[in-house]
Amino acid sequence: MNASHGPAPDDLAAWGAAVLTAVDNREWHTAWNGVLDAATPLAAPAQRAVLQRLDEWDALEAGDEGRRQAVLRQAWQGLQGELTANVMGASALDAQDWDRDWDRDGPAADRDGSVARYVQARGLTKAYARGGFKLGPVDVRVNPGEILGLVGENGNGKTTLLRMLAADLQADAGSLDWGCDARDVHRLRSQLIYIPQRPPKWGGRLLDHLAFAARSHGVTGERLHTLVQLVIARLGLRAFRGHAWRQLSSGYKMRFELARALLCAPRVLLLDEPLANLDINAQQTLLTDLRDMARSPWQPLALLLSSQQLYEVEKIADQVLFLEQGQPRHVAERFAQMAGSAIEFESPLSGAALAAKLAGLPAHELAHSGETRIISFHVAFDASAFLRHAVEVGLPLSYFRDITRSTRRLFVR
Numbered sequence: 001m002n003a004s005h006g007p008a009p010d011d012l013a014a015w016g017a018a019v020l021t022a023v024d025n026r027e028w029h030t031a032w033n034g035v036l037d038a039a040t041p042l043a044a045p046a047q048r049a050v051l052q053r054l055d056e057w058d059a060l061e062a063g064d065e066g067r068r069q070a071v072l073r074q075a076w077q078g079l080q081g082e083l084t085a086n087v088m089g090a091s092a093l094d095a096q097d098w099d100r101d102w103d104r105d106g107p108a109a110d111r112d113g114s115v116a117r118y119v120q121a122r123g124l125t126k127a128y129a130r131g132g133f134k135l136g137p138v139d140v141r142v143n144p145g146e147i148l149g150l151v152g153e154n155g156n157g158k159t160t161l162l163r164m165l166a167a168d169l170q171a172d173a174g175s176l177d178w179g180c181d182a183r184d185v186h187r188l189r190s191q192l193i194y195i196p197q198r199p200p201k202w203g204g205r206l207l208d209h210l211a212f213a214a215r216s217h218g219v220t221g222e223r224l225h226t227l228v229q230l231v232i233a234r235l236g237l238r239a240f241r242g243h244a245w246r247q248l249s250s251g252y253k254m255r256f257e258l259a260r261a262l263l264c265a266p267r268v269l270l271l272d273e274p275l276a277n278l279d280i281n282a283q284q285t286l287l288t289d290l291r292d293m294a295r296s297p298w299q300p301l302a303l304l305l306s307s308q309q310l311y312e313v314e315k316i317a318d319q320v321l322f323l324e325q326g327q328p329r330h331v332a333e334r335f336a337q338m339a340g341s342a343i344e345f346e347s348p349l350s351g352a353a354l355a356a357k358l359a360g361l362p363a364h365e366l367a368h369s370g371e372t373r374i375i376s377f378h379v380a381f382d383a384s385a386f387l388r389h390a391v392e393v394g395l396p397l398s399y400f401r402d403i404t405r406s407t408r409r410l411f412v413r
């Protein structure tokens, strides 16, 4: 995409088709994510039109599905017009402020080296004198539009690595590269946003904080209002605009931090345990939103997130880096060395009763982690064969998952 002149025709067509498909399928969240994402770099009048549609949407009665589709289609059509005009050369971008960023951050800036284009580390190490923990050497590279999931048990160096990649903690050795001139550390840090697991407390109202963040990033005039409102909608914070820090749950505090990050138009986003303290539905929604943010056709991000939620992270990550006692294990390489297969399951049976039901299966080992059992076969034995066996011998199962190619397998002791 040529950012300084708006979207390329292919990006526009793909975006248009994806949003319309979501509208047809009544996947409202996905459709709105697409609309709000495309509206983010546009000028105030185009953003105001989208905000009007959002107000109409909020006023709709529950169950009014046809009207919902109509409102979203109208929002889509309005944006399509703006974006097409932009592709044809009549800039829809606000000449006054955001356009400056796009010019600055587009190819011209890439050439002058002032904008981060990816995050890359080679041979990165860190040792803490107190306690003796050592991390690395670690090699990593994440490009815009890609997601890296960082997993590992507690105390294995995930936070240490994220902070080094965010230029927030000095490495002992190795090289770090963001694809730009890193000598202006202040400028670099404004493009690398690190959100810690427990972000600091803030005072006042959520809306005022976000307006302040946008203003600090150079957004002015009417666009200050429309952009902040769009980003608030994007992160599902419309009902919390007037809320104070103490009135927000942990999940919404994380959403606030993401909204603040988006207003700074970061290139690299590093999140430490963003799923911690979220219920399962909130985790799924946040992961979808993070995936959409990273893969935005308008402003893609290199996204790195640490998490204990292996299964959830694996669903959206392009690469998974597993840290074990400070040493990186690139998961794809580990799997290449592992034979056999593994299944995680839960059953009310245990001990001899369970062993009797599993007798007759190919050679295996049985481990457990709390209530969950992990059966590891020495030879490939696929999940459907295991299920067939369970049905035949009457093994009751309350949970079942094939973890042969999951990072979960690396945690089996």
Ligand SMILES: Nc1ncnc2c1ncn2[C@@H]1O[C@H](COP(=O)(O)OP(=O)(O)OP(=O)(O)O)[C@@H](O)[C@H]1O
Binding pocket: 128, 129, 130, 131, 133, 152, 153, 154, 155, 156, 157, 158, 159, 160, 161
């Ligand atoms: N400033 C420090 N000085 C000394 N040791 C530290 C320091 N910061 C972290 N450590 C130690 O380094 C190790 C790795 O910590 P880190 O927070 O990076 O791990 P983590 O994988 O993020 O852990 P968790 O999942 O519990 O957040 C731990 O043993 C921790 O106690």
